[in-house]
Amino acid sequence: MHHRQTLAAVAAGILSIAGIGATIPADATTTPSRSTTTAQGTALVVNARWGGHATFDRLVIDIRGAVPSVTVRQVSALHQDGSGRKVPLAGKYFLEIRLSPAAAHDDAGRSVYQGPRLLTIHLPVLKGVALTGDFEGVVTIGAAFDTKPVHKAFRLHGPERLVVDIAHPVGCRA
Incomplete structure (x- = not known):
């Protein structure tokens, strides 16, 4: 063994x-090993990825450990957790995705997050993604849109991940 x-x-x-x-x-x-969660059992956010589909765009957040509590809400702007600085991501509408308890770093303070820190995306609806926070047990990821996002969020397992699907407006083709 x-x-x-x-x-x-x-x-x-x-x-x-x-x-x-x-x-x-x-x-x-x-x-569980330290590479799966922190010593306190906090889930690790390791990546964010996306894809376009015929009727929706999808944002996937990969997690080591169980998917923690999640809040997805529309905000007027994205801000860096801790500093409060505005995130320079183009868009008219924004979603803030908060995972807690979660971290994007291990117990030694080394980053385990391999996804984009700030990236423009050219999908029909999703226009950008940013890691906006890894602060005091909360990981925050922001997403930018040109149109008001109609979204649904859910968990998938094996591997653990959070999925946010954003519907294309009626008449939009991928």
Whole structure:
């Protein structure tokens, strides 16, 4: 059994360094490791990715550990947590996605988040994504839009992730 755990850890490390995701079987380890959550069991936010579909754009937030409590709300502007500085992301409408308890760094303070910090996107509805906070147990991600976003958020498992689907306006084609 120890040999299997060692091989799984080595393979995950190699794939992580290469930038390739991997799913490790549930029986590969018997206890959570620090790479999965912080010592306090806080989920780690490791990536944000997106895609365009025929009738909606999708934003996916990848998480190590269980998906924490999530709030998705429309805000008039995006601000950096902690400093309060306005996030320079173009758009007329914004969604703020708050995950708590969560972190985008490990117990040693090293970032585990590999997604965009501030990025313009050219999808029919989604126009930008920014990591706006990793502060005091709360990770905040902002999304920008040119039209008022109609969205739904839900969790998916294996691997753990939060999904936010944003509907295209009627008559919009991807």
